[in-house]
Amino acid sequence: MSTPKVITVPITEQQHLLFLFIPVTKGMLGKAMIAAEQVKKAANSIPPPVGDLRKTTGVHYFTIYGQEDGKPTPGIPVPGFQSFPGKDVLVVMSIYDGQFDTYISAFFKIKEVVDGLTLLLGIMDETGIPGVDPNGLTSAKHILIKGIEKNASAFYCLLMRYNFGDPILSAGDNKDKKNKYVFGTNFPGLTVAKIIDNYPNAATIWPTVPDEVTYNFPKSQKPDCK
Amino acid sequence: MSNTKQVKMNDVQGLILRGYNFPNIRYIILSIKDTAGAQKFCADLASGTGLGGLCVTNAEPWKDMVKPDYCLNIGFTYSGLENLIGKENCDVITSSSSAEVFGFFKNGAVNDATAIGDTGESAPANWWKNGGWIPKNDPYEDGSDLHIQITLFTLTPENREKYYSTLLAMISNTPSGPSVVPVYYQDSDPITVDGNSDYVHFGYRDSLSQPRIDGILWNEPKMKMLMGVSSIDDRPMVPVDRFVISQEASDYYAHTLLTNGTFAAFRLLYQDEAKFNEFIHSGEDAPELIAAKICGRWRDGTPLVVSPDKEDKSLGEPGPENFNFTNFNYLAPSPNQHGNQDGDESGLKCPYAAHIRRANPRDDINVTDNNNDAQTHRIVRRASPYGPVYDPSEKGEVQRGLVGLFIGAVLGFQFRFVTKAWFELGGFRNPDASPNQSGVDPFFGPQVEDTNPGDSIFAYNVGNTYKEMPNNPNEPKLTRFIRTDGSLYLFLPGIAGLKYLSEGKIPPPLTIN
Numbered sequence: 001m002s003t004p005k006v007i008t009v010p011i012t013e014q015q016h017l018l019f020l021f022i023p024v025t026k027g028m029l030g031k032a033m034i035a036a037e038q039v040k041k042a043a044n045s046i047p048p049p050v051g052d053l054r055k056t057t058g059v060h061y062f063t064i065y066g067q068e069d070g071k072p073t074p075g076i077p078v079p080g081f082q083s084f085p086g087k088d089v090l091v092v093m094s095i096y097d098g099q100f101d102t103y104i105s106a107f108f109k110i111k112e113v114v115d116g117l118t119l120l121l122g123i124m125d126e127t128g129i130p131g132v133d134p135n136g137l138t139s140a141k142h143i144l145i146k147g148i149e150k151n152a153s154a155f156y157c158l159l160m161r162y163n164f165g166d167p168i169l170s171a172g173d174n175k176d177k178k179n180k181y182v183f184g185t186n187f188p189g190l191t192v193a194k195i196i197d198n199y200p201n202a203a204t205i206w207p208t209v210p211d212e213v214t215y216n217f218p219k220s221q222k223p224d225c226k
Numbered sequence: 227m228s229n230t231k232q233v234k235m236n237d238v239q240g241l242i243l244r245g246y247n248f249p250n251i252r253y254i255i256l257s258i259k260d261t262a263g264a265q266k267f268c269a270d271l272a273s274g275t276g277l278g279g280l281c282v283t284n285a286e287p288w289k290d291m292v293k294p295d296y297c298l299n300i301g302f303t304y305s306g307l308e309n310l311i312g313k314e315n316c317d318v319i320t321s322s323s324s325a326e327v328f329g330f331f332k333n334g335a336v337n338d339a340t341a342i343g344d345t346g347e348s349a350p351a352n353w354w355k356n357g358g359w360i361p362k363n364d365p366y367e368d369g370s371d372l373h374i375q376i377t378l379f380t381l382t383p384e385n386r387e388k389y390y391s392t393l394l395a396m397i398s399n400t401p402s403g404p405s406v407v408p409v410y411y412q413d414s415d416p417i418t419v420d421g422n423s424d425y426v427h428f429g430y431r432d433s434l435s436q437p438r439i440d441g442i443l444w445n446e447p448k449m450k451m452l453m454g455v456s457s458i459d460d461r462p463m464v465p466v467d468r469f470v471i472s473q474e475a476s477d478y479y480a481h482t483l484l485t486n487g488t489f490a491a492f493r494l495l496y497q498d499e500a501k502f503n504e505f506i507h508s509g510e511d512a513p514e515l516i517a518a519k520i521c522g523r524w525r526d527g528t529p530l531v532v533s534p535d536k537e538d539k540s541l542g543e544p545g546p547e548n549f550n551f552t553n554f555n556y557l558a559p560s561p562n563q564h565g566n567q568d569g570d571e572s573g574l575k576c577p578y579a580a581h582i583r584r585a586n587p588r589d590d591i592n593v594t595d596n597n598n599d600a601q602t603h604r605i606v607r608r609a610s611p612y613g614p615v616y617d618p619s620e621k622g623e624v625q626r627g628l629v630g631l632f633i634g635a636v637l638g639f640q641f642r643f644v645t646k647a648w649f650e651l652g653g654f655r656n657p658d659a660s661p662n663q664s665g666v667d668p669f670f671g672p673q674v675e676d677t678n679p680g681d682s683i684f685a686y687n688v689g690n691t692y693k694e695m696p697n698n699p700n701e702p703k704l705t706r707f708i709r710t711d712g713s714l715y716l717f718l719p720g721i722a723g724l725k726y727l728s729e730g731k732i733p734p735p736l737t738i739n
Contacts, residue, residue: 006679008663008678008679008680010652010653010658010663010678010680011651011652011653012594012652012653012654012656013653013656013663048597050591050597050598051591051597055656056595056597098594098653098656099594099647099651099653102594102595105595109597137320137321137325137329142321146324146479149476149477150324150475150476150477150478150479151324151325152324152326152477153324153325153326153329153638154324154325191656193656193657194657197657
């Protein structure tokens with residue numbers, strides 16, 4: 001068997017996993033979901049001052065899910081996600097291109113997105129969690145004093161505190177068996193920017209302002225497990 | 227991030243906002259032995275009323291536009307600051323300032339070395355050991371014995387000695403010795419080529435494109451006319467809050483002690499001219515072309531984007547007053563760009579990897595985190611050459627390079643960002659048409675631990691064909707032509723801030739809204 005060709009995937013073209021478990025004040029999950037929706041809507045409908053936000057954030061997919069304190073994850077017979085006792089939990093998962101800080105800071109370019117993130121910080125509850133100083137320099141409470149835009153580094157650290165995802169572990173790089181999870185891909189280095197730049201009719205199918213198009217999704221079928 | 231108001235020039239240290247253009251410079255590092263004595267030294271330098279009368283130079287225009295006999299500026303490391311005002315006050319500043327502003331400064335150059343590429347030969351364990359270190363004992367590896375950095379600018383070598391003696395005489399004595407002792411110094415004198423003294427080692431003309439700072443007297447059209455400078459300057463205005471700490475910046479906040487001050491990286495960079503020359507002579511193209519592709523400018527300063535094939539003498543005499551050398555962009559030509567008007571989206575004229583393109587990608591919005599003509603990340607350079615001009619017949623390692631301050635109000639956005647993200651990290655641009663994804667800045671080369679094979683290659687384009695160096699195993703690899711021999715992160719206070727330091731106090735923070 002011949003030696004496989006080695007292709008280097010530059011840092012900006014690597015895919016990473018964000019997997020947040022954000023502690024939210026009990027009973028505020030509804031508000032958290034509204035804030036999350038606000039961020040999503042702003043990112044989809046408001047063009048950034050320069051360039052294409054999708055290329056800079058590099059987000060391929062994302063999921064947002066809120067779970068009430070003490071309740072099991074519905075629809076499965078095992079506990080699933082868990083909240084910290086006495087708090088609700090907001091679970092956010094995404095796959096993004098490149099560096100963690102570049103990905104997050106790209107969202108700061110749109111005021112309405114910042115507003116949504118600020119709302120989320122306002123309903124976070126970091127009290128009573130072992131190892132977490134709820135008044136520390138990277139706490140939601142401290143960041144809110146001057147705002148996210150003036151506390152970018154502190155905001156990255158706050159997110160990293162609740163991020164199960166590893167911003168160094170790149171999709172497809174499973175050489176190190178000690179990685180805390182297996183993260184596979186069939187397309188190492190395929191960035192959102194490359195898709196936008198190279199896919200035929202990308203501007204029509206996925207316009208710069210996503211809300212210029214609506215999509216219809218006929219339902220796929222679940223397996224029949226009765 | 228807009229701030230077009232005039233800053234308080236008499237409260238800002240002069241070198242932040244203007245290049246003095248003095249020929250004979252001494253960069254000095256001092257260690258505090260007695261806090262009270264150090265405070266007195268600072269008080270005297272702030273007021274100019276001490277023995278000898280030396281005074282920190284502020285940014286006010288010189289009387290009748292005549293250069294003074296000397297200029298002097300001062301900065302402090304975090305351990306120096308802590309020595310002067312105490313840990314408790316430093317903690318207040320930490321909690322009242324963005325991490326980008328104060329956190330990286332507090333962390334210091336030693337702790338930040340790996341992140342910005344000061345590894346291997348450039349690692350802190352090797353700093354301050356190649357000439358200039360004064361004490362018998364080696365410097366501490368954590369840098370905690372380095373407290374104050376002073377730069378003395380003079381018009382003659384004789385005056386440099388004279389004012390240095392005056393400076394040392396201002397230091398008070400304690401029963402156990404001087405309260406502040408110089409531990410390191412490095413002199414800088416001009417390198418003159420064809421009668422022009424703006425050259426640096428590796429043979430390039432320097433000082434052609436400093437940031438154009440908004441709201442500063444020197445940039446007013448009337449002032450420019452008085453200074454004999456053309457006003458056809460395409461450089462975008464950079465908000466003054468990028469260089470002078472303001473309470474009105476949109477992306478950072480800072481304790482009031484920091485107001486009208488700034489931060490800087492003091493860098494002692496060794497340049498390996500023999501290795502550099504070997505590399506540029508190893509390719510199949512003319513060494514001058516390869517040198518130009520590495521820098522982004524021909525040796526006389528002509529930008530490759532303006533003239534991709536040769537130096538362009540029609541641009542006039544190079545210099546900071548001639549904007550023909552800085553009126554250009556990478557994607558769309560700037561309004562008064564001379565010469566070639568083609569965009570360089572694909573990096574065919576000037577490689578993405580070229581040093582000046584990485585340090586200031588201008589209008590290239592495809593560069594990571596550049597959506598405003600690099601305004602957020604611009605750096606003021608107050609650095610100058612040291613050591614003798616290279617002689618190909620010289621034996622052994624002769625110390626030469628660049629020494630000085632790389633200034634920006636926010637280390638996290640400016641010096642640290644550019645060095646880490648644009649010079650060293652790779653993935654500079656997306657999309658990237660070059661065969662090695664642009665690698666790293668070719669002057670600084672790959673880090674020791676860098677496993678990306680593309681980072682050991684320099685790729686450039688001639689006549690629509692990419693070339694790679696080395697292109698066979700016998701040719702030298704792209705390596706580090708510049709080694710870090712010393713580094714400090716500094717706070718350069720405003721004059722009022724310096725007075726607070728001299729009293730061991732801090733002003734109250736602004737009321738939090």
